[in-house]
Amino acid sequence: MPEETRLDVGELIRRHPAEIADILATLKEDEAVELLRRLYLRRAAAEPLGEMEPEEAARLLAELNREDAAHILSHMEPDDAVDLLAELPPETVQDILSRLGTRTARKLGDLLAYPPDTAGGLMSTEVVALPADMTAEEAIRVLRAKAEEAETVYYAYVTDEKGKLLGVLSLRDLVLARPETPLRAIMKSDAITLPVTMDVEEVARAFDKYNFLALPVVDEAGRLLGIVTIDDVLDVMRKEATEDALKLGGIPAGEDHPLDPPQVSVRKRLPWLMVLVLLNLTVAAVIRQFEGTIAEIAFVAALMPLIADMSGNAAAQALAVAIRGIAVGAVGWANLPWLMWKELRVGILAGLALGVQIGLIAALLWGRPLFGLVAGIALAGTTIGACLTGGILPFLFRRVGLDPAMMSGPVATTIGDLIGIGLFLGLATVFLPYLA
Numbered sequence: 227m228p229e230e231t232r233l234d235v236g237e238l239i240r241r242h243p244a245e246i247a248d249i250l251a252t253l254k255e256d257e258a259v260e261l262l263r264r265l266y267l268r269r270a271a272a273e274p275l276g277e278m279e280p281e282e283a284a285r286l287l288a289e290l291n292r293e294d295a296a297h298i299l300s301h302m303e304p305d306d307a308v309d310l311l312a313e314l315p316p317e318t319v320q321d322i323l324s325r326l327g328t329r330t331a332r333k334l335g336d337l338l339a340y341p342p343d344t345a346g347g348l349m350s351t352e353v354v355a356l357p358a359d360m361t362a363e364e365a366i367r368v369l370r371a372k373a374e375e376a377e378t379v380y381y382a383y384v385t386d387e388k389g390k391l392l393g394v395l396s397l398r399d400l401v402l403a404r405p406e407t408p409l410r411a412i413m414k415s416d417a418i419t420l421p422v423t424m425d426v427e428e429v430a431r432a433f434d435k436y437n438f439l440a441l442p443v444v445d446e447a448g449r450l451l452g453i454v455t456i457d458d459v460l461d462v463m464r465k466e467a468t469e470d471a472l473k474l475g476g477i478p479a480g481e482d483h484p485l486d487p488p489q490v491s492v493r494k495r496l497p498w499l500m501v502l503v504l505l506n507l508t509v510a511a512v513i514r515q516f517e518g519t520i521a522e523i524a525f526v527a528a529l530m531p532l533i534a535d536m537s538g539n540a541a542a543q544a545l546a547v548a549i550r551g552i553a554v555g556a557v558g559w560a561n562l563p564w565l566m567w568k569e570l571r572v573g574i575l576a577g578l579a580l581g582v583q584i585g586l587i588a589a590l591l592w593g594r595p596l597f598g599l600v601a602g603i604a605l606a607g608t609t610i611g612a613c614l615t616g617g618i619l620p621f622l623f624r625r626v627g628l629d630p631a632m633m634s635g636p637v638a639t640t641i642g643d644l645i646g647i648g649l650f651l652g653l654a655t656v657f658l659p660y661l662a
């Protein structure tokens with residue numbers, strides 16, 4: 227067992243919960259479960275589990291007996307507890323909920339009903355609602371009394387008797403107001419709210435746009451349901467960025483941890499690689515049509531990998547710009563014509579420069595100016611096609627409901643290869659009598 231876990235638990239629990247979570251994550255499963263049991267006996271297991279990745283925390287919690295698991299969950303923040311429960315089998319969830327107090331079980335059950343990729347799935351219901359006629363002095367007294375129940379107290383939320391959100395006020399305004407001032411007089415009635423069904427990516431954009439530490443979540447009738455805090459949004463943004471990076475790398479089957487067993491990584495990576503083999507057979511079919519040209523002037527084969535590789539590089543640059551623009555909400559379907567015009571100009575300018583470069587190199591290396599011209603035209607055409615393809619495909623895939631991060635890269639690379647190699651070998655065939 228690592229040195230950190232040989233420390234006395236009394237000393238260990240004086241560390242930040244995030245540090246304890248890191249220790250748990252690096253241990254073998256049986257060692258982590260044993261440490262978790264020891265933390266539970268000291269009533270110090272809830273916060274470290276809340277700091278772990280939900281799937282890792284769920285794996286450890288499932289090894290405890292159900293009574294202990296239920297006790298730990300009852301002391302976790304509701305949103306963290308729900309994230310953990312979502313990773314467990316339904317029968318396990320029901321068993322654990324049945325062992326919780328009625329109020330806690332109902333609260334967690336209600337949160338589990340919201341899809342995890344919505345504001346409702348992110349929110350915490352631990353929020354203090356205050357009536358509009360309450361004075362500032364009374365509000366401060368209530369907030370002090372309920373501070374431990376609420377997840378955070380960045381803002382005070384004012385509601386009517388039916389729970390409808392009327393306004394929000396910052397703690398600064400509350401503290402500086404005269405004690406007898408009613409909340410109605412100092413609240414901001416035009417509060418930014420998150421619909422409970424809002425997608426998590428839209429939630430992240432709202433936080434990025436308005437720079438709040440927390441935002442209230444409301445239902446269709448405007449009733450206050452809970453709050454989403456900035457730490458939850460940061461977790462979402464990190465997870466989304468990780469998923470997009472893995473999908474761009476061709477790993478659509480979930481996160482591939484660097485220390486996963488080989489068989490787990492193969493199971494996640496192999497299916498997409500097998501699909502790519504079939505996709506790239508189209509390029510092989512094009513090359514097969516020009517076997518005669520390659521056989522007669524074999525030196526053209528020397529530049530085929532370069533043409534293919536440059537098509538992928540140019541497409542990857544355009545893809546990165548387009549996918550990021552879509553992800554942060556900077557561009558949408560309406561911007562596609564402008565983006566096509568922009569990528570066309572980028573492709574022409576970059577293609578001309580690259581075409582001249584490879585044309586001169588090929589002419590000098592092989593001593594055939596015409597071959598340099600063929601290579602230059604092919605690379606210029608490839609660059610133009612790759613820029614357009616990389617810029618357009620993410621929008622098309624998103625339009626038809628497919629994931630642009632996963633689908634665009636391989637398809638753009640294949641189309642670029644078809645354009646580049648087809649154009650290169652086609653021109654070489656046309657000028658074959660002069661190149662042979």
